[in-house]
Amino acid sequence: MSETIKVLIVDDHKLIVEAWTNILNTVANFAVCGCADNAEDALFLAHRERPDIILMDINLKGSSGFEATENIINQLPKTKVIALSIHDDLSIVKKIFAIGATGYLTKNSSKKELIESIQKVYDGEKYICEEIKERFLASAMNGNDENTKKELTSKEIEIVKFITKGLTSKEIGELLNISNRTVDTHRHNILKKLEIPNAAQLSSWAKEKGYV
Amino acid sequence: MSETIKVLIVDDHKLIVEAWTNILNTVANFAVCGCADNAEDALFLAHRERPDIILMDINLKGSSGFEATENIINQLPKTKVIALSIHDDLSIVKKIFAIGATGYLTKNSSKKELIESIQKVYDGEKYICEEIKERFLASAMNGNDENTKKELTSKEIEIVKFITKGLTSKEIGELLNISNRTVDTHRHNILKKLEIPNAAQLSSWAKEKGYV
DNA sequence: AATAAACTAAGTGATTCTACTTATAGCTTA
DNA sequence: TAAGCTATAAGTAGAATCACTTAGTTTATT
Structure with missing residues (x-):
């Protein structure tokens, strides 16, 4: 409970990284141990800092966030990755979980969900934000094949x-x-x-x- | 100096809005008086709250942030708008200033620049983030016509x-x-x-x- | 070993796009 | 009033895409 959770933030927009750092540092047992704005730096910092959680924007400019996530999970199996994305496309959510991510948030998620997701994933659970959960449910209900595209x-x-x-x-x-x-x-x-x-x-x- | 500066934040990503609110509320004389995730709400809140500054993401999903900015500036001339954008395209910067914005930040700007821009614009100055300033300079130096595209x-x-x-x-x-x-x-x-x-x-x- | 999936290649015909040109009408601005 | 921009339209030619099909090779997976 009182152990410090080390978080690495990966996003290519400095202002967003700083804003999230700000939020996370207000939580007592969270510590932002680094920030990266590209896949290479993310991998390097993950090796050096050994964070418990990586908050990973999968829409990086240069290379794909998918590959970066895959590399990190393969090389550092103890590190959990929470994917962060601007979109609510179910096939992308499935793909990122298939690669090995443990959590998924969109940029429409709330601050509460951000904090909750880190704690839950650290505790060994998987986490999907409310917005996406609802979309999975809706998709299952009306039987459309959006998630089987x-x-x-x-x-x-x-x-x-x-x-x-x-x-x-x-x-x-x-x-x-x-x-x-x-x-x-x-x-x-x-x-x-x-x-x-x-x-x-x-x-x-x-x-x-x-x-x- | 000690007057409170009222800020309205417009961005269609909840997590980003909350993160910026978090940052701004740590500054003594700033107060976030509202948030909107679309052009209509932004206009409504601008009329109700009469903010000093509007932080406007010009890449809103539904309607164009340009039109929203134009409407607000025409209807509430006392309100200053700082445009926030993901891109560093000079022609877009020129366009948004032509419409009547008073500041421009990209999502690569720093927290320091965010705070600075609000204070400067409130004091009656114009503000352009470092990144864009450098690009204008570079463009002028090598004489390419990127900004006259x-x-x-x-x-x-x-x-x-x-x-x-x-x-x-x-x-x-x-x-x-x-x-x-x-x-x-x-x-x-x-x-x-x-x-x-x-x-x-x-x-x-x-x-x-x-x-x- | 067999099946499935992915990558490769090509034929055919229709549709669409791109390049470049000419031209008229309306509107704005110097 | 002249110049300039915008929107409109069409001619002509060539390049590229799209649809649908068949088929051999390689690579995984069961």
Whole structure:
């Protein structure tokens, strides 16, 4: 109960990191042991500081927060990760838990939930914020398949990233050393999986969901 | 000096609002007099509470933070608005000042800058965070035209919004009651202005800059 | 060993987008 | 009044995407 819980905060917006640090430091047995604004620093600090909890924004600019989370969990199994995200997409929640996260908050969560989640996860429980819980429930009730929406493969995600950057199939093929017709096939499969009509919408979808 | 400065916070992420409230309430002569997570509530609260300063996130989900800012400034000229944004795009900074904002911070600003900006703006000065100042300087030095990048017209922005939603020129034309060839012309002009090669990149650009 | 999933590639045809140009009408501003 | 911007529209040509299909190879998993 009175043991100090060491927390590492990872988010690429300084103002947000400082604001959360402020909140957490008002809680008696919490101590913010470090902050990082990118995946590399996060990994380095996790090794040095050995935090109990990492608050991880999975929408980092450069690299994917998914990979960073995966690395940390693999290398430091004792460290628990609470994922923090701007979106309420259920497939992303499932994915991050599959990787090994122990908690999930959105930026619509309350301060109370933030504190609660850290304590609960430290005590060995899993934590999902109210907003997401309700959405899972609603999704289960009306039987829609939002949470069973097909996942993209890593190759497909790679290609999505190039598409958002405005590359043509030909250019992507050259970069990946595959035929432009193969890239076309991937594009087609991606759009079909996600039920999206074209690259323009795919692009904004990817931005929104934090794939890029 | 000892007068209380009333601050209204507008941001669509509860956790961020609470975090900033936390910071500001630790400053002796600051008082957070309200929070809003959308443009309508912001306007209502501005009328009721008559804050000295409004901290306005200009990347609100539903409506544009630009319009909200414009409305508030027109209706309550005594209220100063400090714009807060995730991006460091100089053309957006210029635009928000043209509308009538008195300060600009990014989410990479520090806590110190947040507090400083409120005090300075309350004292009648304008405020721009360090990060943006440096970018303006750099831009002026190497003479690149990033800050003179052409602005999109309101029609063009309207069309960009439809493009990001995956509509074809034909569909957009039908919605706007204009020829699909006119939409094509607009598309061409948009891409040329922004020096972007295709709709896919345009789409992620628009997401990134908060146009949609 | 067998099955499934993912990656690869290509054919075909339709649709859509992009580039560049010309042109008219309306509105604003110097 | 002239110049300039915006919105409208269309011609032409070429590039790229999208839909749907078939199919061989590799990689995992059971």
